[in-house]
Amino acid sequence: MVDVKKGETIVLVGTRKGLFLFHSRDRKRWHTRGPYFEGETIRHAVLDPRNGKTIYAGVTSEHWGPVVMHSKNFGGKWVHGEEGPRFSKESGISVTRIWQIQHGADDDLYVGVEPAGLFHSDDRGETWRSVDGLNYRSDRKDWQPGGGGLCLHSILPYSGDPKRMLVAISASGVFGTNDGGTTWRSMNGGVRKYSEDAVFVDNVAESCPHKLVRDTRDPSIVYMQNHTGVYRRKRGDAAWTAIEKGLSSTFGFPMAAHPHKAETLYAVPLEGDFNRVTPGGAMAVYRTTNSGQRWARLHRGLPQKNAWFTVLRDAMRTDDADPAGVYVGTTTGQLYYSRNEGDSWQLLADHLPQVQSVEAGTVGGR
Amino acid sequence: MVEGDVRIEVYLPRALREYSEGKDWIELRAATLADAVTQLNARFPGLGYRLLDDQGKMRRYVLVFVNEDSVAHLAPDAVRLRDGDVVHILPSVAGG
Numbered sequence: 001m002v003d004v005k006k007g008e009t010i011v012l013v014g015t016r017k018g019l020f021l022f023h024s025r026d027r028k029r030w031h032t033r034g035p036y037f038e039g040e041t042i043r044h045a046v047l048d049p050r051n052g053k054t055i056y057a058g059v060t061s062e063h064w065g066p067v068v069m070h071s072k073n074f075g076g077k078w079v080h081g082e083e084g085p086r087f088s089k090e091s092g093i094s095v096t097r098i099w100q101i102q103h104g105a106d107d108d109l110y111v112g113v114e115p116a117g118l119f120h121s122d123d124r125g126e127t128w129r130s131v132d133g134l135n136y137r138s139d140r141k142d143w144q145p146g147g148g149g150l151c152l153h154s155i156l157p158y159s160g161d162p163k164r165m166l167v168a169i170s171a172s173g174v175f176g177t178n179d180g181g182t183t184w185r186s187m188n189g190g191v192r193k194y195s196e197d198a199v200f201v202d203n204v205a206e207s208c209p210h211k212l213v214r215d216t217r218d219p220s221i222v223y224m225q226n227h228t229g230v231y232r233r234k235r236g237d238a239a240w241t242a243i244e245k246g247l248s249s250t251f252g253f254p255m256a257a258h259p260h261k262a263e264t265l266y267a268v269p270l271e272g273d274f275n276r277v278t279p280g281g282a283m284a285v286y287r288t289t290n291s292g293q294r295w296a297r298l299h300r301g302l303p304q305k306n307a308w309f310t311v312l313r314d315a316m317r318t319d320d321a322d323p324a325g326v327y328v329g330t331t332t333g334q335l336y337y338s339r340n341e342g343d344s345w346q347l348l349a350d351h352l353p354q355v356q357s358v359e360a361g362t363v364g365g366r
Numbered sequence: 367m368v369e370g371d372v373r374i375e376v377y378l379p380r381a382l383r384e385y386s387e388g389k390d391w392i393e394l395r396a397a398t399l400a401d402a403v404t405q406l407n408a409r410f411p412g413l414g415y416r417l418l419d420d421q422g423k424m425r426r427y428v429l430v431f432v433n434e435d436s437v438a439h440l441a442p443d444a445v446r447l448r449d450g451d452v453v454h455i456l457p458s459v460a461g462g
Binding site for chain 2 (some may be wrong): 061062063064065080084086087089093
């Protein structure tokens with residue numbers, strides 16, 4: 001096994017059957033580690049951006065429950081806290097899956113789980129505290145699951161204010177807090193209903209967000225791939241605005257922000273909710289450089305025929321290099337990547353188990 | 367033997383032995399299945415979380431046999447143990 005060295009790019013690939021690590025000095029020649037947690041589903045794994053060293057992995061065992069494991073030596077040894085996130089006895093529900101791991105604005109961690117819930121740890125995952133203001137909202141009884149289950153899959157802290165945060169739940173919508181999680185507001189106004197001739201309103205917990213990301217340069221702007229379209233919302237806006245010009249389809253799951261450039265993000269449209277595969281069997285990633293006013297199709301190096309797969313909501317990310325790398329994992333086990341911001345693509349790995357999540361960063365931080 | 371001094375043996379499947387320093391058979395004194403899980407967790411921190419869901423029930427795909435009786439569907443504190451009982455903890459045959 002080749003050592004992981006400071007300054008290398010590292011890519012964490014969570015799959016239906018274990019976690020794989022890829023690392024490279026030049027993003028041309030890659031080394032592989034893993035799989036770790038063989039046979040178990042890794043819906044998300046992240047590299048701690050504060051030290052570029054610690055990896056946190058959300059490991060879901062259907063038999064033995066979900067745990068957050070961490071490693072300080074790139075998989076050489078994995079450790080876990082004594083307790084995972086748990087709902088209260090009074091709630092009558094139990095955590096079944098870890099969907100998302102996110103570092104907070106301070107030196108803390110959040111996880112999003114299924115059934116939908118948000119948990120906070122201030123001791124690096126040793127113990128977890130329920131964010132009750134969200135988890136036990138009075139409208140929880142009305143929250144409906146999407147096709148993947150009732151899951152909290154997107155967590156967006158706000159770098160300038162630790163009391164602010166947005167989360168997204170399928171299929172109950174987007175929620176925001178300004179007071180550190182005590183109270184939350186439902187934010188779905190302007191999102192098309194499934195019939196397209198009407199829109200949802202704020203303060204009602206419905207709509208099906210698939211992925212939520214923040215603009216890299218202006219954190220007051222967020223973007224959303226929703227079941228019914230692609231949207232943008234700036235703090236203070238009364239509603240979401242559709243940003244779909246140039247997309248082959250408004251339906252998809254993942255969305256990723258450029259690590260350095262404002263108003264630049266990536267999406268992967270699928271045929272539609274009736275057929276969740278790459279349109280026409282031709283894979284493409286779409287990029288906007290102007291906050292979604294216009295999208296361009298990127299496909300050089302990607303398969304343009306007989307490519308029938310899905311890219312799941314967490315299976316596309318950027319690294320933090322310059323020029324930025326973009327990484328996309330498929331449900332058929334390919335990992336494609338670009339080291340020139342999406343202009344051209346190559347295959348990094350093939351024959352992996354179904355890819356659930358991708359994260360990328362720099363060893364030791366940048 | 368005093369009341370509550372119930373000696374049992376618990377079998378752990380391979381997947382859980384990372385918690386038990388590789389041991390497959392654990393000797394305990396426990397009057398109920400809930401007691402047994404509590405003591406397992408005291409000796410091997412984290413093991414209890416892998417067995418019980420948030421409501422204190424055995425996780426959905428965990429099988430528990432006391433001697434030859436399946437008891438995973440019962441509340442753990444309602445499963446009384448007797449001296450010499452053998453408790454098997456197993457994963458159900460499920461998944462894909």
